[in-house]
Amino acid sequence: MDSFNAGAVRTESLVRHYHLGQSIIRAVDGVSLSVKKGEFAALLGASGSGKSTLMNLLAGLDHATSGSITVEGQNLATLDPNQLAQYRRHTVGMVFQSFNLVPTMTLTENVELPMRFAEVERRERDARVQEALSQVGLSGRLEHRPSEMSGGEQQRAALARALVNRPKLLLADEPTGNLDSKTGTEILDLIRKLNQTLEMTVIMVTHERALADRYADRLIFLGDGKLINETVNVAGGAR
Amino acid sequence: MKAYDLVELAGRNLREAKLRNSLTTLGIGVGVASLVAMLSLGVGLQRLATRQLGSSGLFDSIVVTSRQDFRGERRPQPEAKDAKPLDDGSRKSFTQIPNVVEVNPDIRVLGEYRFAAPGKAEESHFAMTAALPASASRSDVFEDFQGRFFSGANVPEAIIVYDFGRALLDLPDSQQRDEKLTPEQANQVLGREITFRYAERQPAGSPANAQPQEQTNFSVVHKEQKLKIVGIVSTEPYGAMRGNRGRVFIPMGLAESLNMIQPSDLRQVMQPGQGKTYIALIVRVAKSSQVLAVEDAIKKEGFTTFSILDASSNIARFFKILDFFLGIFGSLALAVASLGIINTLIMAVLERRREIGIMKAIGASNGDVKSIFFYEAGVMGLFGGSLGVALGWTIGRIINLGANYYMQRQQLRPENFWYVPWWLVGAAIGFSIVVSLLAGLYPAARAAKLDPVQALRHE
Numbered sequence: 001m002d003s004f005n006a007g008a009v010r011t012e013s014l015v016r017h018y019h020l021g022q023s024i025i026r027a028v029d030g031v032s033l034s035v036k037k038g039e040f041a042a043l044l045g046a047s048g049s050g051k052s053t054l055m056n057l058l059a060g061l062d063h064a065t066s067g068s069i070t071v072e073g074q075n076l077a078t079l080d081p082n083q084l085a086q087y088r089r090h091t092v093g094m095v096f097q098s099f100n101l102v103p104t105m106t107l108t109e110n111v112e113l114p115m116r117f118a119e120v121e122r123r124e125r126d127a128r129v130q131e132a133l134s135q136v137g138l139s140g141r142l143e144h145r146p147s148e149m150s151g152g153e154q155q156r157a158a159l160a161r162a163l164v165n166r167p168k169l170l171l172a173d174e175p176t177g178n179l180d181s182k183t184g185t186e187i188l189d190l191i192r193k194l195n196q197t198l199e200m201t202v203i204m205v206t207h208e209r210a211l212a213d214r215y216a217d218r219l220i221f222l223g224d225g226k227l228i229n230e231t232v233n234v235a236g237g238a239r
Numbered sequence: 240m241k242a243y244d245l246v247e248l249a250g251r252n253l254r255e256a257k258l259r260n261s262l263t264t265l266g267i268g269v270g271v272a273s274l275v276a277m278l279s280l281g282v283g284l285q286r287l288a289t290r291q292l293g294s295s296g297l298f299d300s301i302v303v304t305s306r307q308d309f310r311g312e313r314r315p316q317p318e319a320k321d322a323k324p325l326d327d328g329s330r331k332s333f334t335q336i337p338n339v340v341e342v343n344p345d346i347r348v349l350g351e352y353r354f355a356a357p358g359k360a361e362e363s364h365f366a367m368t369a370a371l372p373a374s375a376s377r378s379d380v381f382e383d384f385q386g387r388f389f390s391g392a393n394v395p396e397a398i399i400v401y402d403f404g405r406a407l408l409d410l411p412d413s414q415q416r417d418e419k420l421t422p423e424q425a426n427q428v429l430g431r432e433i434t435f436r437y438a439e440r441q442p443a444g445s446p447a448n449a450q451p452q453e454q455t456n457f458s459v460v461h462k463e464q465k466l467k468i469v470g471i472v473s474t475e476p477y478g479a480m481r482g483n484r485g486r487v488f489i490p491m492g493l494a495e496s497l498n499m500i501q502p503s504d505l506r507q508v509m510q511p512g513q514g515k516t517y518i519a520l521i522v523r524v525a526k527s528s529q530v531l532a533v534e535d536a537i538k539k540e541g542f543t544t545f546s547i548l549d550a551s552s553n554i555a556r557f558f559k560i561l562d563f564f565l566g567i568f569g570s571l572a573l574a575v576a577s578l579g580i581i582n583t584l585i586m587a588v589l590e591r592r593r594e595i596g597i598m599k600a601i602g603a604s605n606g607d608v609k610s611i612f613f614y615e616a617g618v619m620g621l622f623g624g625s626l627g628v629a630l631g632w633t634i635g636r637i638i639n640l641g642a643n644y645y646m647q648r649q650q651l652r653p654e655n656f657w658y659v660p661w662w663l664v665g666a667a668i669g670f671s672i673v674v675s676l677l678a679g680l681y682p683a684a685r686a687a688k689l690d691p692v693q694a695l696r697h698e
Contacts (some may be wrong), residue, residue, distance in 0.1 A: 086604075
């Protein structure tokens with residue numbers, strides 16, 4: 001099996017158009033790409049290049065206008081809303097720029113939340129919460145709400161929440177965008193470590209070329225919704 | 240998502256907006272309270288009416304007579320000799336009919352009573368005497384009377400009506416027949432002894448010179464029985480269907496043992512050779528709705544029956560209609576409260592758009608999101624319903640207390656107009672939950688339809 005077919009993520013002629021009044025916005029316009037299992041890929045591009053739209057399509061939160069997305073052997077275009085929810089529960093974990101923790105829940109409750117949707121048995125949940133928290137290096141302030149935690153702690157908690165259902169693919173949308181550079185580096189070190197130790201495929205959206213160069217195995221450049229360039233980053237993969 | 244997770248999430252979400260959700264729940268509570276107060280009044284009035292009709296003995300009794308005695312001109316005329324006699328055999332057969340509670344003879348004789356009022360010489364009084372079974376103590380007549388009921392079925396005790404008490408004390412007749420004796424007057428009668436003189440039927444041998452067809456097998460003997468007056472009532476208990484109402488009552492067992500001569504015994508003079516028969520038997524059934532079936536069974540045995548048509552079904556129908564309208568009025572407040580639920584949940588959906596987006600991004604299905612809002616509506620319905628039942632119960636109690644206070648001021652007997660049965664408690668809470676869920680349909684559907692990408696962009 002060649003590397004293309006062994007891909008964890010593959011898109012073919014992927015298109016996502018939006019109607020805005022009379023005009024059509026081509027947010028993603030015929031993107032075909034492949035990310036191998038266990039690879040750390042960075043999606044780079046200026047604002048409005050289609051990075052986040054592509055991320056939402058990969059996460060199954062948005063529907064493609066045409067083309068196909070295959071993740072871990074599942075063609076997302078053929079899945080109904082319930083199957084897409086299942087896919088988000090078990091196949092992907094998401095980390096956002098603004099952390100997106102539920103503000104009314106404590107750290108532990110936030111990490112536990114995906115397991116409620118996945119109907120994980122109650123007695124198993126505590127162990128899995130502890131496991132996810134230790135993976136991201138969080139041990140204190142477990143009963144604190146997000147507003148009582150630092151940005152770094154919140155992003156670690158979000159990462160723990162993304163890991164708790166043991167996904168095969170981690171999608172990180174500007175994970176360091178709201179963090180200072182030191183904390184941002186810590187978070188990316190952590191993501192890279194998880195990528196290597198858990199052999200989890202990571203696709204990260206960023207507009208910071210330096211970070212992509214430092215951590216990603218592969219750099220994918222988008223511009224005006226199109227795939228502009230794709231390069232293998234040996235330096236990132238060597239870290 | 241598992242039910243306990245849904246309940247937990249619903250509970251924690253409701254706690255996040257305590258004031259708003261408490262006010263909405265209070266609104267549901269007020270709605271349910273008005274429903275419960277209205278329906279409990281309807282149920283209470285129905286119960287009161289049914290109990291009073293039941294205790295009148297009108298609708299659960301069948302008077303059975305022999306066709307030998309009552310044959311109308313236009314009815315088929317069975318030969319008197321073919322008609323079945325109303326004797327101990329038929330009495331026993333009636334007791335075996337399903338739903339029959341008891342069968343008693345209608346013993347009713349004119350007796351002479353000798354009584355000496357305090358400070359006066361003994362005087363003679365004539366009064367219709369009737370026998371009462373122990374079950375007569377449940378008659379509404381005994382809800383408000385002087386003295387007590389018989390201490391046993393065979394004791395030599397008597398209960399009299401007020402106007403006979405007045406006659407014994409040589410007092411002038413009252414304008415109102417059921418006017419009570421004063422406590423002093425009652426004390427001059429209660430516990431006192433009265434002598435009852437009656438004619439006893441005694442078995443007798445045949446006179447030697449009598450022809451067989453002229454023979455009777457009993458003789459009539461003059462007898463006396465001392466009785467102790469134990470109670471004074473307004474009228475004959477269960478006497479509504481009796482033409483000749485009694486003024487003095489003695490226990491059924493005692494009456495049967497006295498073997499008093501009855502009008503039916505005269506038939507034996509005319510038709511010698513027949514054993515002891517009854518003029519009428521009173522058959523009591525468990526429920527008024529069973530009267531017709533029992534009556535049919537007795538008719539099939541060849542007897543004439545009489546009962547007052549079952550009024551309870553008509554009463555139940557009337558109260559069902561009344562309850563329906565009371566329920567509609569009561570539900571209006573709940574309908575208004577349901578608008579409060581819709582408003583609260585739509586507000587929650589708008590406020591929690593981003594949270595809904597997050598939940599969908601981490602694996603919540605549309606159904607999960609819908610269920611969370613549904614459970615929130617249901618929990619508000621449950622708490623609102625429980626609060627409403629408690630509130631409705633309190634309102635009913637206050638209304639009842641107020642009404643009884645007014646009745647007491649008007650010298651009327653207090654009654655329980657209001658009643659909250661367990662089924663109403665369950666139904667009110669259930670109805671509250673159902674109404675809340677219906678009110679939650681639209682907000683829940685709206686939450687479920689939210690586009691997660693849009694929702695995640697919401698600040």
